[in-house]
Amino acid sequence: MERTTCCVVGGGPAGMVLGLLLARSGVDVTVLEKHGDFLRDFRGDTVHPTTLQLLDDLGLAERFAALPQRRIQQVRLPIGPGGELFTFGDFGLLPIKYNYIAMVPQWDFLDLLAAEGAREPHFTLRMNTEAVGLVRERGRVNGVRYRTADGTAGELRATITVACDGRKSFVRALPELGLRDFPTPMDVRWFRVPRRDGDPEGVFAMIHNGSFRLFLDRGDYFQAAWIIPKGSDAAGRSGPVEEFNRSLVASAPWLDDGRPLVADWDDVKLLHVTQDRLRRWHVPGLLCIGDAAHAMSPVGGVGINLAVQDAVAAARHLAGPLREGRLRREHVAAVQRRRMPTTVLLQRLQRMIHDNVVAPALRGDIDFGATARIPLPLRVANSIPWLRRIPPYFLAYGAMRERPPAQALR
Numbered sequence: 347m348e349r350t351t352c353c354v355v356g357g358g359p360a361g362m363v364l365g366l367l368l369a370r371s372g373v374d375v376t377v378l379e380k381h382g383d384f385l386r387d388f389r390g391d392t393v394h395p396t397t398l399q400l401l402d403d404l405g406l407a408e409r410f411a412a413l414p415q416r417r418i419q420q421v422r423l424p425i426g427p428g429g430e431l432f433t434f435g436d437f438g439l440l441p442i443k444y445n446y447i448a449m450v451p452q453w454d455f456l457d458l459l460a461a462e463g464a465r466e467p468h469f470t471l472r473m474n475t476e477a478v479g480l481v482r483e484r485g486r487v488n489g490v491r492y493r494t495a496d497g498t499a500g501e502l503r504a505t506i507t508v509a510c511d512g513r514k515s516f517v518r519a520l521p522e523l524g525l526r527d528f529p530t531p532m533d534v535r536w537f538r539v540p541r542r543d544g545d546p547e548g549v550f551a552m553i554h555n556g557s558f559r560l561f562l563d564r565g566d567y568f569q570a571a572w573i574i575p576k577g578s579d580a581a582g583r584s585g586p587v588e589e590f591n592r593s594l595v596a597s598a599p600w601l602d603d604g605r606p607l608v609a610d611w612d613d614v615k616l617l618h619v620t621q622d623r624l625r626r627w628h629v630p631g632l633l634c635i636g637d638a639a640h641a642m643s644p645v646g647g648v649g650i651n652l653a654v655q656d657a658v659a660a661a662r663h664l665a666g667p668l669r670e671g672r673l674r675r676e677h678v679a680a681v682q683r684r685r686m687p688t689t690v691l692l693q694r695l696q697r698m699i700h701d702n703v704v705a706p707a708l709r710g711d712i713d714f715g716a717t718a719r720i721p722l723p724l725r726v727a728n729s730i731p732w733l734r735r736i737p738p739y740f741l742a743y744g745a746m747r748e749r750p751p752a753q754a755l756r
Contacts, residue, residue, distance in 0.1 A: 549561070684746075695706060
């Protein structure tokens with residue numbers, strides 16, 4: 347019989363951070379990741395200041411800084427006939443050590459955490475191993491059933507199982523958890539276009555004539571998001587990809603300089619936007635965190651940061667009881683009590699933006715094109731530096747910053 351103290355299902359940011367923190371705290375941890383590597387494109391690549399500070403606390407700041415990355419400080423919006431870029435968020439104005447968002451390929455970030463975990467005697471990472479069911483005995487979860495890539499099946503028993511395997515986690519079907527879903531007005535097409543010298547820098551949005559696009563400066567290319575009405579992707583893909591490129595150039599004329607654009611519809615990945623959360627994140631022997639507990643909209647790019655903070659809170663509440671063999675249900679429930687208010691607040695703010703920005707923009711009710719007048723709040727925020735601190739401060743730290751267990755620090 348295979349056994350560990352904590353079985354972490356899913357090797358994403360939340361799962362790898364939780365595994366590393368618990369292992370450094372002296373808890374035996376096994377992380378199960380169904381893929382053979384971390385190479386998936388168009389996953390969330392934004393690493394926020396809270397996560398950057400966490401890496402610093404863990405002694406990983408220098409190694410992280412050596413990863414290929416683009417640092418973003420400003421969020422801007424081009425308005426009017428000249429396309430003047432108005433800044434409504436400036437991380438550079440924050441009086442903090444990490445006053446930027448690092449755009450880092452998620453696989454590099456996860457490889458860093460995996461390499462650091464491999465140095466810990468209490469840490470085990472099992473790739474190509476998918477959790478396919480729970481071991482439930484006498485009303486309690488006592489581990490998982492798994493299947494490897496070569497078809498081998500087995501069971502891994504654990505004192506606590508933590509689901510970190512995202513919004514498609516099989517544990518979300520448990521009726522005791524009570525999944526609550528919220529409607530969203532959009533889906534997102536992700537794609538890349540080359541970036542050239544003289545192109546806009548940072549993060550900027552373009553809203554014109556019912557079209558809503560977002561560009562993230564990744565150095566030699568833009569990671570672009572085309573926000574579309576919910577369920578409209580299939581109809582758009584029925585035409586040639588050249589129509590997609592023509593519409594793209596019409597909204598961003600600076601792309602019309604002969605550079606190669608999207609070559610094939612296969613290069614355009616669709617994100618079905620969902621927003622939901624579990625009413626309960628735990629049953630005896632099981633805890634859900636990150637997207638497994640609360641799927642976030644991509645608005646604000648806060649999903650990874652929120653999931654990592656869940657992992658830090660879980661490690662702080664669980665490390666001591668697990669190490670000392672005295673874990674009780676109240677220790678697990680404390681994680682949800684700590685993290686639920688932040689989750690609810692961020693989801694409400696996202697829905698407010700859905701209703702007041704995204705949906706009107708897709709209807710054409712908000713337009714920042716050639717005939718646009720610059721809204722008064724944006725003019726004020728652009729001219730008063732301290733006002734430009736408010737959005738990035740909230741994005742940087744959210745409603746609550748979590749502290750890792752003292753034993754995990756280096």
